[in-house]
Amino acid sequence: MKRGRNNPSQLQIDFLAAFRRMLVSLGSANNLPVNESLFMRMTDQWERAQVIPADLLFQKSPVEAVVFRLKKSEQEAGTERFRFPNELIAGEIRGEQGLTGFSAMFREQGWLILPAELSPMYKNLFLNILTAAIGLEHLYPTRSELLIEAERAALAAMLPEDEIRKFFGLKLSRFPDSFRNEVSTYFNLPFDYVLKRAHHAGFVSDQVMDDFRTNAAAPRTTTLRRAQSNRAA
Numbered sequence: 001m002k003r004g005r006n007n008p009s010q011l012q013i014d015f016l017a018a019f020r021r022m023l024v025s026l027g028s029a030n031n032l033p034v035n036e037s038l039f040m041r042m043t044d045q046w047e048r049a050q051v052i053p054a055d056l057l058f059q060k061s062p063v064e065a066v067v068f069r070l071k072k073s074e075q076e077a078g079t080e081r082f083r084f085p086n087e088l089i090a091g092e093i094r095g096e097q098g099l100t101g102f103s104a105m106f107r108e109q110g111w112l113i114l115p116a117e118l119s120p121m122y123k124n125l126f127l128n129i130l131t132a133a134i135g136l137e138h139l140y141p142t143r144s145e146l147l148i149e150a151e152r153a154a155l156a157a158m159l160p161e162d163e164i165r166k167f168f169g170l171k172l173s174r175f176p177d178s179f180r181n182e183v184s185t186y187f188n189l190p191f192d193y194v195l196k197r198a199h200h201a202g203f204v205s206d207q208v209m210d211d212f213r214t215n216a217a218a219p220r221t222t223t224l225r226r227a228q229s230n231r232a233a
Contacts, residue, residue, distance in 0.1 A: 019106065019107045020039075020040070020043060020104070020105070020106050020107075021104060021105045022035065022036055022039065022102060022104045022143075023102075023103045023104055023105060023133050023134065023137050023143065023146060024102060024103045024129070024130060024133040024143060024146060024147050024150065025100070025101075025102045025143070026100040026101040026102065026126060026130075027100030027101070030098075031098055031099075031100040034096070034097070034098035034099055034100070035099060035100060035101070035102040035113075036102075038093070038096055038099060038113065039102065039104050039106075039111065039113070042111070042113070043106045043111070046089075046106070062090065062127060063088050063090040063112060063127065063131055064088075066127055066128050066131045067082075067084055067088070067131060067135070069128075069157045069158075070082055070128070070131065070132055070135060070153065070154070070157050072157075073153070073156055073157035074153070074157075077156070081135070081136060081139060081153075082132075082135035082136065082153075083135060083136075083138050084110065084134060084135045085105070085108050085109055085110045085134070086108065087108065087109045087110070088109070088110045088111075088112065088131075088134070089109055089110070089111050089112070090111070090112040090113070090127070090131075091112075091113060091114075092113075092114050092115065092116035092118075092123075093113060093114075093115060093116060094115075094116035094117065095116075096115060099113070099115045100115065101113060101114040101115060101118075101126050101130060102130070103130035103131070103133045103134050105134070105137065110134040112127065112130045112131060112134065114126055114127060114130070120188075121188055121189060121190065122190070124188075124189075125154075125158075125189055125190070125193060128154035128157065128158055129147075129150050129151050129154045130150070131154070132149075132150035132151075132153045132154040132157075133146050133147065133150035135153075136149055136150055136153065151193075151196070152196075152200055155193060155196060155197040155200065156197070156200065158187075158189070158197075159187060159189070159194060159197040161201050163187075164194070164197055164198050164201055164203060165201075165203065167179075167182075167183050167186075167194075167198070168198040168201075168203035168204060169203060171203065171204075171205075172204070172208075173205075173208050173211075175191070175195070175212065192212075192216070195209070195212060196209075
């Protein structure tokens with residue numbers, strides 16, 4: 001049966017076309033349609049007029065530096081898995097409700113789009129992960145596998161093992177708030193991602209990681225009190 005254009009499934013069917021593929025969509029399943037819809041609008045505009053959207057805040061230099069760092073990290077590790085297209089279109093879009101960020105392929109181009117409202121810490125982290133996803137997409141056919149490996153590769157490039165050892169070399173099993181804040185500030189990255197890198201490097205056991213995830217997911221009882229300042233949390 002021929003599907004009508006108003007069928008919600010049509011969006012996903014269109015994305016199965018070889019020339020336009022979403023690789024990694026950040027956030028939850030609810031964010032995927034927003035990311036896909038924006039990608040379709042942007043690539044349709046490119047297809048019609050070869051014009052980058054006027055509100056795309058950067059295009060080249062940040063992602064080129066990330067590509068260089070990823071390749072260097074792989075070479076130092078004795079592997080060269082990354083395969084990047086000749087052209088990368090990367091940038092931030094402001095005011096797109098529900099956009100969480102994505103990496104995708106359009107014909108022979110790699111696309112990386114992030115919401116401009118992200119904090120610098122998360123913006124840098126997600127740019128590295130999404131860039132790694134484009135370089136590794138030829139090796140991992142499923143989105144879940146690709147995201148896991150892109151995250152691992154990005155963290156390895158951003159967090160050298162010698163630096164991680166300074167904080168996690170003692171095989172810690174508990175992480176008080178003061179320690180988390182110190183680590184996050186030192187690396188300018190969210191603590192849970194630094195902890196993932198320590199786990200990848202063998203400084204944190206599977207059991208410790210499982211306990212951390214369980215405790216992080218558990219609801220915390222807090223006592224409400226009057227705010228002491230007007231600074232946003």
